[in-house]
Amino acid sequence: MTETPTAPQRNELPPAWNPAEVEAGLYQRWVERGYFTADASSDKPPYTIVLPPPNVTGSLHMGHALNHSVMDALTRRRRMQGYEVLWLPGMDHAGIATQNAVERSLAGEGRSRHDLGREKFVERVWEWKAEYGGKILDQMRRLGDGVDWSRERFTMDEGLSRAVQTIFKKLYDDGLIYRAERIINWCPRCQTALSDIEVDHSDDEGELVSIRYGSGERSIVVATTRAETMLGDTAVAVHPEDERYQHLIGTEVEVPLTGRYVPIVADEHVDPKFGTGAVKVTPAHDPNDFEIGQRHDLPALTVMDGRGVITAKGPFEGLDRFEARPAVVAALREQGRIVAEKRPYTHAVGHCSRCDTVVEPRLSMQWWVKVEPLAKAAGDAVRDGRTKIHPAELSKRYFDWVDNLHDWCISRQLWWGHRIPVWYGPGGEVVCVGPDEQPPSGEGWVQDEDVLDTWFSSGLWPFSTMGWPERTDELAKFYPTSVLSTGYDILFFWVVRMMMFGLYAMDGKQPFDDVFLHGLIRDQYGKKMSKTRGNGIDPLDWMDTYGADATRFTLLRGTSPGSDLAVAEEWAAGSRNFTTKLWNATRFALGNGATVARPLPPREALTDADRWVLDLLDELVTEVDAHFESFQFAKLSEALYHFTWDEFCDWYLELAKVQLAEGGVRAEATQSVLGHVLDVLLRLLHPLTPFITETLWTTLTGGESLVVADWPRASGAERDAVAAARIEGLKKLVTEIRRFRSDQGLKPAQKVAGKVRGACCVDLLDQVPAVRALTRMTEPGEDFAATVSLEVGLPKGTVTVELDTSGAIDLAAERKRLAKDLAVAEKERAQCEGKLGNPSFTDKAPAEVVAKIRTRLEAANAEIERIHARLESLPQS
RNA sequence: GGGCGCGUAGCUCAGUGGAAGAGCACUCGGUUUACACCCGAGCGGUCGCAGGUUCGAAUCCUGCCGCGCCCA
Incomplete structure (x- = not known):
């Protein structure tokens, strides 16, 4: 391997750290050397993370940058600790989003997917993927992600598709997949069914209209936000104990505009306190009404097509649902049927999470997963502690979810995705076909037109990516995975599905041991980043301006389990400043002979300052380890920042200057301490800021790479409390003298003659030269005349400092x-x-x-x- | 409506029973041979409000007010 120009030779650090020039070369070298390639036959203990597969249409946003920084930090540390690390990358095929993207490009040519036909359209999607998909993978390289590119996977790849078909067949045979006609969430724009979690609810302004059904004593008033659905009403429902309506239960009432008479039924589900306590029932267009309809054996009357256009015969036929609503209300008003109108009326409305179109509940035949036994197992794995959720507080939310999960609608009326492996025969036969089976051939056999929900395939990710259903070496070595890291907002979207499928497919073995849930990124005022707000920040801009290390450090520094983090440009600049500080400190140390070539001198040959900084370093190692184990990235970043800046740079480096100036053995020992502290510090920082630490560390040590260097361990030396007390005393003394100087208006550079009295009585005699150096105090000359004396109270007594400020104070x-x-x-x-x-x-x-x-x-x-x-x-x- | 969480310096957040902290921002001084992306010194808080427990409460309990998230 030839050295690239990005690896500076010893003592040849350029004056400034320029990440843009160096990062790409370093990353390429890591990949070329195979550091990130996992070996399934290794004897080392495994450590596995599967990357939550980003959307093939997507690009890197702050949420990804955060999650990737977390995973990279975790895996880099484990690799340094001697684990066989597999961090497996890939993407999902994002059925709806990708199909939308390709349909848009077709629309630009004035064509629709139906003009191409299914086969050609799917070919076109693959072409689109090759050209535009996976932009995010290159952006991951910029961030420094140490993923195993040789194992990159895509949910539509052959192997993963085989896994999908295998599990479908297994679930089908076990009776856990079935076909049924029910109310589903339908997107009239995407023209497909959606699962519950693909629907976003928002409080929208609409109207609440109260309508009188029937007439005279036989009339009843119902309130609705969707007047147009009355065309499909097949009942009116009241609470069975509602005294107002006892006389009407069991009678029939006329639905206005339709001429139809429908029964008034009594159902527990009706809330007597809401509105008039009576509700219209439209089983074909509302999930609650559908259930009422089931309980009372009501017909379901579909009055709208898949595009949201009214199909009921009459004056409203052909109107869009949003045109039909005011038209129906106007017609009712004309008949004097409107009792009250509330407008605007704010209520929760479901929107398609992909295109924001208002979702239409629709009665249709779909495929379902019976989740109850799967969800029970998913809940138990966490209850048993086989999988631990961090932070633990979110476990309750997880249980609430899995314990109340509705069956999962998995069929989608799309062309891009895994086609449902079910064939229908001419005689009404239904055959589910496994991966190695031939589909039935012959006259009249057709395959189901629908494809599967994308989550159905990404739910298999922790094991389909390792070759399942084959019994591969990868699975044997790397499953169950160690950690699943993601934002708490998709705990239900993805984590639950992987838990269900993992436990089901892998003989009850959980897909991951730990689930780390980080928070969402917000702006500096705590607001969610969004396109409409215009407060989004592109992590690539940060990387351009401040470097990948600073970007990563900013995000990790704000990351505590489960809590959101606010970020702003200034935060990133602060992290860049930190990397610069580290750069300059190392450059200074190297320029003064810092080295790891000699062993550290024995403790007794070291100064108080040396022992103090080494003890702090030991504490730092322990602290960083503890915070890593508990996913406390904010705390470990803070600990590293504080040690580096406030202890090492602000104090030890200044004290080291005094020791270096002594020359001889003292200077040599100091060079060793400097080298040792930096060596350990750079190792500790490497998982967070891999690029700058790699550059500095290889220069300092001449080592091959920090990526494969050993993770530090605390030395085990007994902490020297005396040295610590002396350095704390020194700090206090120096700070007080500086404060006096500042208050007196003395310029920082101005040297002042002075005497320090009483240092021996407080055990600070050895620290006096350093105190003098750090406060620009010169030796008193013949003409020394103290103009002021300053007393500094310390735990063991008072030190008096006499200064000759050469004039009136x-x-x-x-x-x-x-x-x-x-x-x-x-x-x-x-x-x-x-x-x-x-x-x-x-x-x-x-x-x-x-x-x-x-x-x-x-x-x-x-x-x-x-x-x-x-x-x-x-x-x- | 049900559940969870949060309210500490101008901003973002640590601190969970014994001296109120950090980063950024702000003020003053500085061409200190590692660093002005810096150095030194400062300013800034009845810890949301009201009760209670305790020798002692930012910290534990209750109520209230405000904000957020999830679910319906």
Whole structure:
């Protein structure tokens, strides 16, 4: 393998990190070296994720970018931990969406799919797929997804189609697939049935019209939002215990405009509190009415065709449903039948999730999956803990769903998809054909025209992609998969279906051990991103501007199980700043001889600063591991960010400068510590930000690649509390001196002569040189004359800093500073005295809490005394 | 209508019984030889409201108000 120019040699880091120039080359190299290709014959423990297959028509949006960042982070860490990782990519064929896309392009040529015929149309779809489909796969490469491209799958591929036919046959033979005439959700635009979950409900403005049926004492008023369906009414229903209507139950009433008489039936389903307590019943055009119709043996009268056009004979025939509605109302008004009208009236209306057309409930013959036994098994797998949902709170929602699942309508009146493998014979025979069986031939045999719901095939994804129904090595090695990661909004769409099919097809083995549900992406004001709002952000824009690493880090940094995350341009810029910081820190370290070539010196040969930073690093490793195990990406990102910026860069690098300046053994040890910390840090960051870490780490270590490097482990060294206390003391001292300088208006670069007194008494003697360096304090000369002395209270005592500011100090600023400190100390004293003055506190609170408050009070008192003395000693201005 | 969740700094969010935190934004100062995509110092909060439990409540309980999501 030849080195590409994207791999800089040691100590040759360019001054700035330029992701656009480097990312593509790094990714290509990873793929070429086969790092992402899984080996089914490996002895390593398996770790498997199947990618929720994106839609073949789709392109990468923020939700994908988030989910892919999660999966890539999970798989990269496991790979580094020595697992045999399979992350399997692919796409689903998106029946309706793809057919729509191709029909649109045909419409541009003035043709319809019917002009082409079924066979030619399907060919055309495959051509479309080859040319335009799968844009998202290239976008995944930009993000850095470590997927196994050699195992890419598509739901319409031969092997997966065979899996579909196999499971259909098995379910059919087991009596779990049946054909029945029922009310389904029908999209008049897509001209197909939809399942419940392909319907989105929204509160729309409509009308509520109250209509008098019958006349005189025999009349009854019903309210409806869909007046036009009255043409298909076959009953009026009231609640059986509704006293208003007892005398009418069992009688017949005239349906206006139709001349038909229909019975008034009593049904528990009717809500007596809604409207007049009486409802019209249209069994062929409403799911609830259909059920009432079944219970009362009512006829179902279809008055509309598949395009939503009225077919009932009479004046309304040929009108679209939305034209028919006002026409019917007008006709009723003319007859004095309208009792009340409420307009606008807001109510829930179902829309096709693909094209937003108002869904029409429609009576038709469809294929169904009997979900009850499958759903029960899906619920049990989670109840038993074989599959764990993260966050666990969403399990309840999962149970509510699977325990109340309606049978699943799986037939679609489309041409693009898996055709239902059922043949009908001339004598009314129905034959379901398995994958290796010959369909019945001969006169009069025809195959069912319909195709299967896309979810029917993607529900098989965790095992169809690994060769099922064959018993493949892949299945043996990689099933059940380890984690399924997706947004909580499609828990029901997809997760439940995979659970049902996985348990059914794989002998009760769950399709995944863990389900990680992340939240939805929102804008900086917490609003959902949507086209209509215009607040969407394209992750590709972010990658162009800030790099893939910054994009990934931004998303992961906001990701807690189940909670939504708000993102904005500024967030991405902040992540880019973080990558820049990491770049510069590493560049600085390398420029000063940071190395991993020598082993770390023994602990006793290290400074307090060295031991402190190494201990923090150990804690970081432990913390990152814990957060990975619990899918707490926000917390682990935050921990890494905080360590890198606030501890390593802000403090250790500054302290290292002092140690490097000492030269000799001290400098060499420091170079080793720098090299070691960066080595571990870059490994820890790699799953989140793979590109920049790869570049920095290969330069630092000369190693082959971080992708296949080992995941760090905590050293196990005992934490050095003394070193930690000293560094905390140093920080406090430095911060206080800087604060004084800032308040006094001293320029940051201005050097000031000074003395530090009392450091030995608070165990900070060794830290004094670093304190001086970090506060630009020079050695006092012969003419040193302290113009101010600054007292810094530390846990073990007070350090006094005398400074020669070569002139009068700003007394007003100094008084203000002291007054502020005094106010803080006095508030502290009041709080502590309040507590200690309360006998029930001292009696009942744990002894260590009381002792802590006592210590705090003493410290506050000392501080107050000290500040008073200082204030009095200040010259009067 | 049923269920779940949320209300903490200007914005987005951590913190789930013993000193109110972070990032971004904002103010002031800065050409500090890693970094101005930066450094240093600051400002900013009766933790939605009202009760209760407790020595002690952002944290636990009850009610109310507001917001969101899922289901009907």
